[in-house]
Amino acid sequence: MTDVTERTSEPPRLRARQRARELWHSREILWNLVRxxxxxxxxxxxxxxxxxxLNPVVFLAVFTFVTTxxxxxxxxxxxxxxxxxxxxxxxxxxxxxxxxxxxxxANLVKKVYFPREILPLGTVGVCLVDFVLQSAVLVVFFxxxxxGFQLGAVWLYPFAFVALLLITTAFTLxxxxxxxxxxxxxxxxxxxxxxxxxxxxxVYGAGTVYTSMVHSRFGITAWRIYLLNPLTWVVIGFQRAxxxxxxxxxxxxxxxxxxxxxxxxxxxxxxxxxxYLCWRLFFSMSGDFAEEL
Amino acid sequence: xxxxxxxxxxxxxxxxxxxxxxxSLKQRLLSGRTRADDFWALRxxxxxxxxxxxxxxxxSNGSGKSTMLKVIAGIxxxxxxxxxERGRIAGLIELGAGFHPELTGRENxxxxxxxxxxSRLEAxxxxxxxxxxxxxxxxxxxxxxxxxxxxxxxLGFACAVHVDPEIVLIDEVLAVGDEAFQARCLDKVRSFQxxxxxxxxxxxxxxQVRHLCDHAVMLDHGRVHAVGSPEDVVREMRLTIxxxxxxxxxxxxxxxxxxxxxxxxxxxxxxxxxxxxxxTLTIQIDLRAIEPVEDPVVSFALHDATNAFVFGHxxxxxxxxxxxxxxxxxxxxxxxxxxxxxxxxxLTLGVHSRDNARVYHVQDERYSFEVQQADGRRDQLTFxxxxxxxxx
Numbered sequence: 001m002t003d004v005t006e007r008t009s010e011p012p013r014l015r016a017r018q019r020a021r022e023l024w025h026s027r028e029i030l031w032n033l034v035r036x037x038x039x040x041x042x043x044x045x046x047x048x049x050x051x052x053x054l055n056p057v058v059f060l061a062v063f064t065f066v067t068t069x070x071x072x073x074x075x076x077x078x079x080x081x082x083x084x085x086x087x088x089x090x091x092x093x094x095x096x097x098x099x100x101x102x103x104x105x106a107n108l109v110k111k112v113y114f115p116r117e118i119l120p121l122g123t124v125g126v127c128l129v130d131f132v133l134q135s136a137v138l139v140v141f142f143x144x145x146x147x148g149f150q151l152g153a154v155w156l157y158p159f160a161f162v163a164l165l166l167i168t169t170a171f172t173l174x175x176x177x178x179x180x181x182x183x184x185x186x187x188x189x190x191x192x193x194x195x196x197x198x199x200x201x202x203v204y205g206a207g208t209v210y211t212s213m214v215h216s217r218f219g220i221t222a223w224r225i226y227l228l229n230p231l232t233w234v235v236i237g238f239q240r241a242x243x244x245x246x247x248x249x250x251x252x253x254x255x256x257x258x259x260x261x262x263x264x265x266x267x268x269x270x271x272x273x274x275x276y277l278c279w280r281l282f283f284s285m286s287g288d289f290a291e292e293l
Numbered sequence: 294x295x296x297x298x299x300x301x302x303x304x305x306x307x308x309x310x311x312x313x314x315x316x317s318l319k320q321r322l323l324s325g326r327t328r329a330d331d332f333w334a335l336r337x338x339x340x341x342x343x344x345x346x347x348x349x350x351x352x353s354n355g356s357g358k359s360t361m362l363k364v365i366a367g368i369x370x371x372x373x374x375x376x377x378e379r380g381r382i383a384g385l386i387e388l389g390a391g392f393h394p395e396l397t398g399r400e401n402x403x404x405x406x407x408x409x410x411x412s413r414l415e416a417x418x419x420x421x422x423x424x425x426x427x428x429x430x431x432x433x434x435x436x437x438x439x440x441x442x443x444x445x446x447x448l449g450f451a452c453a454v455h456v457d458p459e460i461v462l463i464d465e466v467l468a469v470g471d472e473a474f475q476a477r478c479l480d481k482v483r484s485f486q487x488x489x490x491x492x493x494x495x496x497x498x499x500x501q502v503r504h505l506c507d508h509a510v511m512l513d514h515g516r517v518h519a520v521g522s523p524e525d526v527v528r529e530m531r532l533t534i535x536x537x538x539x540x541x542x543x544x545x546x547x548x549x550x551x552x553x554x555x556x557x558x559x560x561x562x563x564x565x566x567x568x569x570x571x572x573t574l575t576i577q578i579d580l581r582a583i584e585p586v587e588d589p590v591v592s593f594a595l596h597d598a599t600n601a602f603v604f605g606h607x608x609x610x611x612x613x614x615x616x617x618x619x620x621x622x623x624x625x626x627x628x629x630x631x632x633x634x635x636x637x638x639x640l641t642l643g644v645h646s647r648d649n650a651r652v653y654h655v656q657d658e659r660y661s662f663e664v665q666q667a668d669g670r671r672d673q674l675t676f677x678x679x680x681x682x683x684x685x
Contacts, residue, residue: 108391112408
């Protein structure tokens, strides 16, 4: 069977199913690019992938030390922090590297035809590998320290994970396509991520925020606005799934696992729509990447 | 399968050439309209590549041929017009696309092959062939940053020719490597042809184009300048190069002695039609010297259809002293049995001083004649042969 390809001057419109098939055919490129990125990242460094693992280990060490010295605050703080921080790392690194993904591969984009989506998707893939490695450290830490897992809450993990992946993919597609035309985006992202980080209950507890907001002048409205940040949902989902120190639960968002599952499902649906829209934007812009670079 | 492998219909490609490219939002917002000039790299280009055909895309630098190839490959989008392609395309726009210096030869092969559309399994199947073809058996586990440029090119080409597309795009890659390697590359292209793949080659090596392709398109400033058989198009290309680049005049000289008439005579009569290979031909040149000219030399040269020099001769080396020339004279070159076969030959005539210091008159390839080959013969040359037998 022969495929007939037609190309016209019309800006390409995304036909999702057909394009998805094309992407599936090109999956080998994606694997190879991810493998290449990982290898290049760690080659010529003595410790290799250990660097990736060191990040959470150092965080654990520092915060264990700091919280032991300072006392007070959220009990078992390292467990709390890492529950949300790893998710944030996946998101933020993916965004800031993803913005560069098309530009950094300019020589490929100008010389070879392949579905351009592979470049930002590859970035997400690399970050995902790091996420898995770092999560492994976390699991080992939880098991070795005797902190363990609470089976009644861990089932929430996949919900948070899928939501995280969808949100990350949508935003990465968005910034990578925009950054080709407007190089401002990469600078903007640095600042935006800084603000975003503190807008998300990673280093502090969402419960604390809730309490102070509800008692403020704006009341529950402020809290609702706070919840518009999709990453807040992801992070409080991960925290609910992993963090279970009894006297620390008041620091988590005031929702039950069931409520969070429903909330995260809704976030997933919205994020899936966002992925589609960003994909469409990326696709319609990708036809001109070779010229804009 | 029906229809041509590639159809290009009225394709135009416009590039916006920014005097100062606004790549930031601020610039774009503040400058209102962007100061850009339009540059049409391609203008209303139409051609077809037949199933299993080999087409050459030629043209001088900046004529748009690489842009055309990128449009075919899908890297660039046409600004106007339509492209239709039947079959999987592998574009060898650049050898070793995606090669990363830190990866080993083997890893790079897998990476590169995936860009060329091969799955892991397919790549496994051709890996050994590629290694052997590139002659890099001992270096596959070395990072390619330690490769010489020749090794890189060999590996890149080896990958490129081991893919299995229906349509192959080749951009000036035939001019790499040493001669032995080039010969193998050409073999590979020929085997692509035998396998019935459709090929588009961009090349500056005009002789290669002539030998490999069955069809050629010449682009000039983004427009199709000539289409047709490679012989004709290559010839057109050579002439255009002469015109454009060297400002070469088709006719020049101080004209103290002028060529006023030329006749090709075959069997005692003006040539009509083609000369059968092995026949004789006479070139008859009438000269007029307005003032007396001392000891000029008359010469002629033959070029074949691709403008390659075939043969030349002049009165001096033939031992003919013209002496002092004034008024009308007639020079005759009697060509013995013509040894070349089939094709069109172009005649350049010149009158100049013996030391070549003065050119009186040159007519560059103004006259031509065709040599016809006896049916069914495929010789490159003919020469008289007599066979004898004696009984021993």
